[in-house]
Amino acid sequence: MKPPRSRSGSSSKDTGPKRIPGKALKSASNPGADDATLDSATSRTARNKTVSLRTARGRTTAQQRWLNRQLNDPYVAAARKQGWRSRAAFKLIEIDDRFKLIEAGTRIIDLGAAPGGWTQVAVKRGAKHVVGLDLLPVDPVAGAEIIEGDFTDPEMPDRLKEMLGGPADLVMSDMAPNTTGHAATDHMRIMGLAEGALDFAFQVLAEGGGFIAKVFQGGSEKDILDLMKIAFSSVKHVKPPASRKESSELYVVATGFRPDRLAESRRNA
Numbered sequence: 001m002k003p004p005r006s007r008s009g010s011s012s013k014d015t016g017p018k019r020i021p022g023k024a025l026k027s028a029s030n031p032g033a034d035d036a037t038l039d040s041a042t043s044r045t046a047r048n049k050t051v052s053l054r055t056a057r058g059r060t061t062a063q064q065r066w067l068n069r070q071l072n073d074p075y076v077a078a079a080r081k082q083g084w085r086s087r088a089a090f091k092l093i094e095i096d097d098r099f100k101l102i103e104a105g106t107r108i109i110d111l112g113a114a115p116g117g118w119t120q121v122a123v124k125r126g127a128k129h130v131v132g133l134d135l136l137p138v139d140p141v142a143g144a145e146i147i148e149g150d151f152t153d154p155e156m157p158d159r160l161k162e163m164l165g166g167p168a169d170l171v172m173s174d175m176a177p178n179t180t181g182h183a184a185t186d187h188m189r190i191m192g193l194a195e196g197a198l199d200f201a202f203q204v205l206a207e208g209g210g211f212i213a214k215v216f217q218g219g220s221e222k223d224i225l226d227l228m229k230i231a232f233s234s235v236k237h238v239k240p241p242a243s244r245k246e247s248s249e250l251y252v253v254a255t256g257f258r259p260d261r262l263a264e265s266r267r268n269a
């Protein structure tokens with residue numbers, strides 16, 4: 001198997017945010033605003049100016065729909081303006097504003113990191129060590145380590161722990177499979193990734209640690225939820241405002257990892 005490529009985040013290629021979003025969004029009229037909300041001017045502009053594509057020639061209907069949505073999405077505009085690599089960055093910002101999972105000194109593993117939005121947020125919010133992993137290459141993020149590889153590689157938990165210099169305080173997974181367009185198949189695949197991420201988290205988390213994973217609303221979620229309720233003190237579902245309403249995507253947020261309870265339930269199984 002090809003060894004995963006590790007990249008340091010100190011490269012000059014880094015394209016991290018040019019300004020701290022929390023600062024950028026504060027204004028006299030909205031002094032309490034932070035990076036969980038959209039810059040109001042960006043939002044207004046995006047609402048008032050619907051951008052139409054001149055031609056759809058050569059594009060499938062799905063591609064055309066995706067492009068139209070991107071061009072008219074205030075989060076896409078705000079991400080570009082604020083220097084986040086993905087609109088998904090806002091989802092983590094919103095989740096973390098609510099749950100306060102990223103603190104100074106936190107050790108974080110970001111599963112499915114490409115193109116790097118969540119990794120950027122983790123670094124900006126003061127995490128001590130951040131390792132981002134993805135099947136795809138990720139441009140360096142200053143302050144983080146990036147590995148190209150598959151999280152299901154059996155060596156990966158130990159390798160990432162070693163890079164962090166100890167167990168993780170937070171494992172976050174925004175992993176998504178390539179979609180097939182067949183809802184049931186896509187659902188099963190994303191839940192498979194979430195289950196895998198949970199198993200991964202069990203191997204790398206410090207006692208008291210947290211876990212965030214993308215899931216979909218639907219049937220098989222219950223199994224993973226039941227297990228999480230045993231292994232963590234608190235388990236909540238959240239649909240951050242940045243998550244598109246029409247998507248059945250949700251995030252599960254678990255805090256207070258209890259390895260003793262997990263071990264006991266496994267002994268009794």
Ligand SMILES: C[S@@+](CC[C@H](N)C(=O)[O-])C[C@H]1O[C@@H](n2cnc3c(N)ncnc32)[C@H](O)[C@@H]1O
Binds near residue numbers: 133174176177193
């Ligand atoms: C929605 S994107 C993540 C976006 C990211 N949170 C951000 O803010 O930039 C999902 C990523 O999961 C990655 N992924 C899917 N399966 C994976 C696996 N088995 N191992 C590592 N990464 C995986 C995909 O390559 C994709 O880049």
